[in-house]
Amino acid sequence: MKENRVVVAMSGGVDSSVAAALLKMQGFDVIGITMKTWGFMEVGGAPKHESGCCSLDAIFDAKNVADKLDFPHYTLDFTKAFENTVIENFVDEYIAGRTPNPCVICNKKIKWEELLKKADSLDAKFVATGHYAVVEFNNETGRYCIKNSADNKKDQTYALWGLSQESLSRTIFPLGNYNKSQVRQLAEEFNLKTAAKPDSQEICFVADNNYERFLRERIPETIEKIGGGDFVYHGKIVGKHRGIPFYTIGQRRGLGVSFGKPVYVKNIDIKKNIVELGDKDELLNSFALASGVNYVSKSILNEGEVVYAKIRYSDKATPAQVVFANQNNLKVKFIEPKSAVTPGQSLVLYDNSGYLLAGGTITSEN
Incomplete structure (x- = not known):
């Protein structure tokens, strides 16, 4: 080699x-x-x-x-x-x-x-x-580390938490x-043809940014079988939704119901086929639980350890305390509650120097 x-x-x-x-x-x-x-x-x-x-x-x-x-x-x-x-x-x-x-x-x-x-x-x-990220080797821990890039706006470390030590050992950013x-x-x-080429913003394989169109074309029979269900707001049915797959926690636009004020998707109950709506303050969560954890700059986190947590790509890393951590699962408590903790998104933890400590897939806000 x-x-x-x-x-x-x-x-x-x-x-x-x-x-x-x-x-x-x-x-x-x-x-x-x-x-x-x-x-x-x-x-x-x-x-x-x-x-x-x-x-x-x-x-x-x-x-x-x-x-x-x-x-x-x-x-x-x-x-x-x-x-x-x-x-x-x-x-x-x-x-x-x-x-x-x-x-x-x-x-x-x-x-x-x-x-x-x-x-x-x-x-x-x-x-x-x-990618806008930095990879380093820490002689003291014997681990390859990912660190925030020089460009805070373009930093892409949030989406790199899943990389193994073997992969990082062979990576250059x-x-x-x-x-x-x-x-x-x-x-x-360098006189490169791509110098003025605009950045891509959407998920690459959904170029029109229309996830509903993509899902309906990809799995029409499944979507028909799932069907629509009830919108529920403060315990009352207030309308019909188009199908569980077309909503995400924190969503405000495209709900198809009018309240005269902003309302948001608060919870999705797949068993009851209910999309629960709530006010903005009801989206706040103090905890997040993640599974499928991968440790990057550290081999394990300790209970009570203070870290900086992001729950989505555009989120700001804010202080949190580790409640529980093992090789597969993490639970953290946010010092200041975060809005719209969303199952399926990533919980990514950093230290105060911008080193990516660990990440996992959010399973619950509790």
């Missing part, structure tokens, strides 16, 4: 393009790989001009950057693995009344585990991506010490 050979996951965007360019400038033997994980024919929702990480435009943009910087580029088909892991989980979670976080699963299972297999076949020691404006400036200096 060649110590200076690195496989770079290239989405066709500016971040992965600059990551590859920086590694090339540092003397690495770079191989670019674009991972085709889905197609508009399979997932629907195609805009008039197809775009996104798996479109032909994205593949051609990645190839253009590789040609410009003079390193080999390949497009590989990962659609079966992506379908069986990311998309199936996405559908199953919504059916179960939870709100999935597909990026976490994709990072762990596809962008690392599958990509590392390909790196092995190419005799490459490392894989690299354009070239953009960890840059902010977005610096990355775009570097792309211009």
Whole structure:
């Protein structure tokens, strides 16, 4: 295995393009790989001009950057693995009344585990991506650590909590010490085609951001079988919902009921087929319980330990206290209650220096 050979996951965007360019400038033997994980024919929702990480435009943009910087580029088909892991989980979670976080699963299972297999076949020691994050090795603990990037607005550590120590030991994040404006400036200096390319905002395989359309097309018989049910507000039936899979905790828009004031999805009861509505203050929770825990910068957390917790990508990390922790489960108490703790999303814990301690999938707010 060649110590200076690195496989770079290239989405066709500016971040992965600059990551590859920086590694090339540092003397690495770079191989670019674009991972085709889905197609508009399979997932629907195609805009008039197809775009996104798996479109032909994205593949051609990645190839253009590789040609410009003079390193080999390949497009590989990962659609079966992506379908069986990311998309199936996405559908199953919504059916179960939870709100999935597909990026976490994709990072762990596809962008690392599958990509590392390909790196092995190419005799490459490392894989690299354009994520805004920092990976370090702690000599005292003997563990690889993930730390917040220099760009707080673009930091992507929240979605990286599932990476194993083995995966991290072979990972390079070239953009960890840059902010977005610096990355775009570097792309211009390198004269890369992707320099001004806009960032992608939506879940990649739901390009139109219409999850209801996606689910209805993907599992029409299941959706019909689930059917609609009751909206309940303070114990009273106040309307009919379209189906459990189409709602998420904290949702305010698109409910189809009018109260003359904002109301929110407070709870989803799949057994009774009820979507419970509440006022904003009723969304506040003091606790969160998570399962499927992966420890990153520490091997275990201790009861009573103070950490900084995030419950969604856009959330601010705020102080919390560890109530319980073992190798599979975590329970924390927020010093200040958080709004809309949502089963299916990730509970991610940091220390006061920005090191990612551990993460897990939220199972309950209690």
